[in-house]
Amino acid sequence: MKALVFSAQFLIPAAVFAQLQLVPVQRQPQPVNYTQARITSLPPMRLPFWDDFSKSYVTDTLWDSYHTVLVSSGTALNPPTINTALFDGLDANGVPYNTILPLETGYTDSLVSRRIDLTTVPVAIRNQIFLSFFYQWGGFAENPDPSDFLTLEFRNNSGQWEPVLTLYSDNNTQLPNVFYDTAIRINQDRFYHNEFQFRFRSFGRRSGRYDVWHIDYVYLNYRTAEETGNTSISDRAMTRPFTSLFGSYYALPYTHFRDNPAAHLSSPTIEVFNLKDTTFAQVLNYTSHFRVRTFASGIENITFDNFVDFEVGLPSVPSRGRATYLLNAIPPAIAFEASADSAIITASIGINSGDNDQDYYSRYVPINFIQNDTLTFTYRLTDYYAYDDGTAEYAAGLTQAGNLAAVKYGTVNQQSDTLSGVYIYYPFTASASPNIATILVWNNQNGRPGTLLSEQTVPVRRNGNNEFTYFRFNPSVIVPDTFFIGWRQAPGGLIRIGLDSSNDTGNNMYVNTTGTWVINDLVSGSLMIRPQFGKGEVVTGVDQPTDETIAMFPNPNNGKFYLRGNFMKLEIVSVNGSLIPFEIKPAGNLMEVTAQIAAAGIYIVRCSTGQQIKNIKMLVRP
Numbered sequence: 001m002k003a004l005v006f007s008a009q010f011l012i013p014a015a016v017f018a019q020l021q022l023v024p025v026q027r028q029p030q031p032v033n034y035t036q037a038r039i040t041s042l043p044p045m046r047l048p049f050w051d052d053f054s055k056s057y058v059t060d061t062l063w064d065s066y067h068t069v070l071v072s073s074g075t076a077l078n079p080p081t082i083n084t085a086l087f088d089g090l091d092a093n094g095v096p097y098n099t100i101l102p103l104e105t106g107y108t109d110s111l112v113s114r115r116i117d118l119t120t121v122p123v124a125i126r127n128q129i130f131l132s133f134f135y136q137w138g139g140f141a142e143n144p145d146p147s148d149f150l151t152l153e154f155r156n157n158s159g160q161w162e163p164v165l166t167l168y169s170d171n172n173t174q175l176p177n178v179f180y181d182t183a184i185r186i187n188q189d190r191f192y193h194n195e196f197q198f199r200f201r202s203f204g205r206r207s208g209r210y211d212v213w214h215i216d217y218v219y220l221n222y223r224t225a226e227e228t229g230n231t232s233i234s235d236r237a238m239t240r241p242f243t244s245l246f247g248s249y250y251a252l253p254y255t256h257f258r259d260n261p262a263a264h265l266s267s268p269t270i271e272v273f274n275l276k277d278t279t280f281a282q283v284l285n286y287t288s289h290f291r292v293r294t295f296a297s298g299i300e301n302i303t304f305d306n307f308v309d310f311e312v313g314l315p316s317v318p319s320r321g322r323a324t325y326l327l328n329a330i331p332p333a334i335a336f337e338a339s340a341d342s343a344i345i346t347a348s349i350g351i352n353s354g355d356n357d358q359d360y361y362s363r364y365v366p367i368n369f370i371q372n373d374t375l376t377f378t379y380r381l382t383d384y385y386a387y388d389d390g391t392a393e394y395a396a397g398l399t400q401a402g403n404l405a406a407v408k409y410g411t412v413n414q415q416s417d418t419l420s421g422v423y424i425y426y427p428f429t430a431s432a433s434p435n436i437a438t439i440l441v442w443n444n445q446n447g448r449p450g451t452l453l454s455e456q457t458v459p460v461r462r463n464g465n466n467e468f469t470y471f472r473f474n475p476s477v478i479v480p481d482t483f484f485i486g487w488r489q490a491p492g493g494l495i496r497i498g499l500d501s502s503n504d505t506g507n508n509m510y511v512n513t514t515g516t517w518v519i520n521d522l523v524s525g526s527l528m529i530r531p532q533f534g535k536g537e538v539v540t541g542v543d544q545p546t547d548e549t550i551a552m553f554p555n556p557n558n559g560k561f562y563l564r565g566n567f568m569k570l571e572i573v574s575v576n577g578s579l580i581p582f583e584i585k586p587a588g589n590l591m592e593v594t595a596q597i598a599a600a601g602i603y604i605v606r607c608s609t610g611q612q613i614k615n616i617k618m619l620v621r622p
Contacts, residue, residue: 138176141212232277304335389524392498406486
């Protein structure tokens, strides 16, 4: 995996960078479904307290205040369980705490436990009550500065918060790709009251996803004499989502896949972590379930539905170690009907770890350690390619107007086909965004973008979190078996595209800032651009010289203009993608066009000759 050059790039002027730049993703602003009355209505809970965040959300049955913290599966490195709680400079809506002063520091996210009744703990064992957790700074995200910190505080019997532990990023003794554990003994009388609480708070930059900390596996309970002071627990857990079933891709067009399914299927892997900190090595079995549903004109057919139980011969998971398992019981090629037009594959894996055995009923009830033993994922075979798994941890973009970026794709059937559109995820970021983007398609020339095949102007629309926007190409374009899709950075705002950091295809990204294409070596992950294949009006090139060049004048204008040249089709498109009605009539050797434009602004005049297309940016004045 390529190293992330991250911290410095937020302080160095953008002109220094000749490649892609990472930026934090905001969550879409949305109402917070939270009331203090809901929390205060819950009585204080009794021990044990346990949360490993594997449910992908924070629950208000365990946490009093939690909305500023994001549960993430892709921003931490080597976590003990599949999700972590992420602390950064974004508030509950994913908006920076400070949008005016980018370098201001202060307290940012916080995570506050529910009230806990510690008076029920017998005095004889209060010296063996510990709060333990795992933590990491940085990970895939930006590293905290030396002055930034994460603090743990306890609420005493006077209602005051007392700091009990402060963590700093230490480049000399700790690494940003390791999860460290700690255990805090709670034996002071002032904490043994019926409204005890603990909270984590981060301190760092308040202007975005900077100075990041990760918390995982928070556990408060009695420890045996052998466990005193350590974080050992009888639990085995999944640590990351499924890898792909299709090699580098997470999704394929069914028409490209169905000719030879066996050649395009690969066994995904899972990883398990053993939280037992002894000489104990856990022997595991697992149960896998794959189901294939194919569709033909909307009619569903279940063609494969198979369980595999208790596979033997698997390597054991060492104490405080990890084991990776290859899932071989994948669907066979015959499950994918040649007459179908799409398919959905549902995968479910459960490890049989015995986590709720041994002394579970005497010590851990009502904790359910099994909840982190199962993974599910849905793979899709429809009409597009996807390197990403559907979740953006960051965004990436260019820094200078006129720069170009491209992503390489290869059809798995090694055939040319009709590229009819593209799905793009434009996440919410702190930077201004243009209203329109220029999407470009190139053929392959010695492994880099070659001849420009298509240039399409599309609106930049931000939908919900991790929701793609579809843009239909007009016209479509035939692409060879290896092609590139990308964009040109326009002036007046930065185009940012979602980046999935869990699947690194950065070696398929290229940037052109000086007239020469160079491979990306700064950003790890997958840009969330999904080329779509299908039928449509096709051209074979774009903006190539013709016998008579299409020209438009005057420009700017008030909605009335003239076109010179031969064209078969004309469209006028607004920045939000709407088609603008117009009237057209001959005027000598020109065509006079009068558009029904209600507002001043930028519009695209799109002229098609049948084999080529030309987009002309038009400025309409009041």
